[in-house]
Amino acid sequence: xxxxxxxxxxxxxxxxxxxxxxxxxxxxxxxxxxxxxxxxxxxxxxxxxxxxxxxxxxxxxxxxxxxxxxxxxxxxxxxxxxxxxxxxxxxxxxxxxxxxxxxxxxxxxxxxxxxxxxxxxxxxxxxxxxxxxxxxxxxxxxxxxxxxxxxxxxxxxxxxxxxxxxxxxxxxxxxxxxxxxxxxxxxxxxxxxxxxxxxxxxxxxxxxxxxxxxxxxxxxxxxxxxxxxxxxxxxxxxxxxxxxxxxxxxxxxxxxxxxxxxxxxxxxxxxxxxxxxxxxxxxxxxxxxxxxxxxxxxxxxxxxxxxxxxxxxxxxxxxxxxxxxxxxxxxxxxxxxxxxxxxxxxxxxxx
Numbered sequence: 145x146x147x148x149x150x151x152x153x154x155x156x157x158x159x160x161x162x163x164x165x166x167x168x169x170x171x172x173x174x175x176x177x178x179x180x181x182x183x184x185x186x187x188x189x190x191x192x193x194x195x196x197x198x199x200x201x202x203x204x205x206x207x208x209x210x211x212x213x214x215x216x217x218x219x220x221x222x223x224x225x226x227x228x229x230x231x232x233x234x235x236x237x238x239x240x241x242x243x244x245x246x247x248x249x250x251x252x253x254x255x256x257x258x259x260x261x262x263x264x265x266x267x268x269x270x271x272x273x274x275x276x277x278x279x280x281x282x283x284x285x286x287x288x289x290x291x292x293x294x295x296x297x298x299x300x301x302x303x304x305x306x307x308x309x310x311x312x313x314x315x316x317x318x319x320x321x322x323x324x325x326x327x328x329x330x331x332x333x334x335x336x337x338x339x340x341x342x343x344x345x346x347x348x349x350x351x352x353x354x355x356x357x358x359x360x361x362x363x364x365x366x367x368x369x370x371x372x373x374x375x376x377x378x379x380x381x382x383x384x385x386x387x388x389x390x391x392x393x394x395x396x397x398x399x400x401x402x403x404x405x406x407x408x409x410x411x412x413x414x415x416x417x418x419x420x421x422x423x424x425x426x427x428x429x430x431x432x433x434x435x436x437x438x439x440x441x442x443x444x445x446x447x448x449x450x451x452x453x454x455x456x457x458x459x460x461x462x463x464x465x466x467x468x469x470x471x472x473x474x475x476x477x478x479x480x481x482x483x484x485x486x487x488x489x490x491x492x493x494x495x
Contacts, residue, residue, distance in 0.1 A: 151175070154202035160227075161255025162192065162209040163248045164218070170248040171195060174256040182249060189221030196227065208259045208266070210234045216269055230259075230266025238263060268394050268404065278387040280361060281380070284354045285430070291347040295321075298340050305333060318344065358383050367391060373487045374477055375449070376442030384434040385477075392478045401478055406432040407471045435470035442473055449473070 156175065163170040164187070171192060172182045181199050185191045196205050205227045209218065211234065222229040238258060258264050270278075299316050302308040302324055318341075325341060328334045362368045362383060367390065371382040395401040402408045406427025443450040449469055457465035480487050 151180075152202070153200045156203055157260075158196075158200050158203040158205055159256045159260035160192075160196065160205060160207040161252040161257070161259060162207060162218070163252040163255070164209050164212065164214045165248070166213070170252040172249070172252040172256045173200060174253070174260045177257060177260055179253055179256075182252065184248070189218050189225075192218070193222065193225045193227065206230075206259060208232055208255050208264055210237065210255070211267055216275065219269060220272070230264065231269060232264050233267055236265065274387070274390060277361065280354055280358050281383045281387055282430075284351060284358070284380075287347050287351050287354065291344060291351065294340050294344040294347065298325075298337055298344070301333065301337060301340075305330070318348070362386075370480055370487070371477065374438075374442070374473065374480075375445035375487075376438035376440070376473065378441075381434045381438050384430060385474075388428065388431055389474075391481045393481070395478065398475050398478065401474065402471055403427055404431070405435060405471075405474060407435065407467055407474075432470075435474055436466060439466050439470040439473055443469060 153175065158180070159174045161172045161174070167187065169185045169187050169192060170182070171185060173180045173196070183195055185195060192207075196203070196207075207222055207227055207229045209229075209231060211231050216231065219229050219231050232255070237254065255264070295316055298321055299308060307324060307328060321341060321344075325334065325337045328337060359379070362379065365386055367386045368382060371377050371385050372379070377385065389401075389405075392401060395404065399408070404427050406429060408427070439449075439453075443453045443466075449472065452472065453462075453465050453469050456468050460468075476487065479485075
C-alpha cells in the first residue's frame with residue numbers, strides 16, 4: 145500500500161477468472177483470496193489485457209477460463225501479452241454443495257479464487273497447426289451426423305404416410321429412397337422429400353470431398369504409419385487419433401493419457417475400501433468413441449487383446465471389458481511412440 149492508501153500490485157500475484165460468452169466476457173480479479181475488481185467487457189483479448197494493465201499495473205498476472213465454444217484464441221492472446229493463462233475443464237471446477245445459483249459474476253469469481261488457491265489444473269493446449277489439422281476430420285463427423293438426420297427424416301415422413309414397406313428394417317439407401325420418392329403422389333410430400341433427398345446427396349458429395357483431403361493429409365503425416373500399424377485402427381480412426389493426440393509426448397504417463405481420452409474409471413474410496421465404477425467421461429468423447437470402435441476391431445485380430453477381453457468380460461461384462469481394451473490399446477500405441485519401436489501383434493490364426 146502506498147502513501148495514499150492505495151494498494152500497489154507491483155510484483156504481486158493477482159488471479160483473474162474469465163467467464164466467456166459469445167457477446168461479452170466477465171472478468172474478476174482476486175488478490176490474496178479476496179475480490180478486488182470485477183468488470184463486464186467486450187469479448188476481446190485486447191480489452192482483457194487492457195483491464196489487467198490498467199487496474200493492476202506491474203502485477204504478476206495469472207488467468208483462466210473454461211474450455212468450450214471459444215476455443216484457444218483468447219489463451220494465445222493472453223500468453224503473448226505475458227499473462228500466464230490456463231484453460232480448465234468445466235467439470236473440474238469445484239461447486240459448493242447445495243449451491244444451485246449460477247451467474248456470470250459468481251462463475252468468474254469462482255474461477256479466480258480457485259486459481260488463486262492453486263486448485264485448478266489446465267488442459268492440454270494444442271498448437272495452432274494441430275488445431276487446424278483437426279478441422280477436416282471434425283467437419284466430416286458433423287456432416288455424417290447431418291446426413292444421418294436427413295436419412296432418418298426421409299424415412300419418418302414415409303412412415304408417417306404409410307409409404308414405407310412394412311417389415312423393411314435395413315438401412316435406407318439413396319437408391320431405395322429415390323425409388324420410394326418417385327412413387328409418391330401427394331405434391332407437398334414429394335416436394336418435402338425431394339428437398340431432404342437433395343440435402344442427403346449434397347452431404348454425400350461433401351463427405352467424399354473431405355475424405356479425399358483426409359487421404360492427402362494422411363500421406364503427409366509422419367504419424368500415420370505408426371497408427372495404421374495398430375490392429376483395429378483404420379484410415380478414419382487413425383486421422384482422429386493422429387490429429388487429437390499427435391505423438392503423445394505431451395502426456396507424462398499413461399494415467400494422464402487415459403484421463404484425456406475419457407477412459408479413466410471413477411473411483412470411490414472410503415477408508416481401506418476402494419471401488420472403481422464406470423468411466424468418468426470427463427475426457428474427449430471423440431477419442432473415447434474412436435478407441436472403443438478400434439478396440440472391437442482389435443480383439444478380432446490380436447489374440448492377446450482377445451484373451452484379455454474375454455477374461456475381463458467374464459467378471460465385469462462386455463462394456464467394461466471393451467473400455468479396458470481401448471485403454472490398453474492406446475497405452476501400447478504410446479509405448480510404440482516412446483520407444484520408436486514397432487507395434488507387436490499376436491495374430492489370430494483362426495481368423
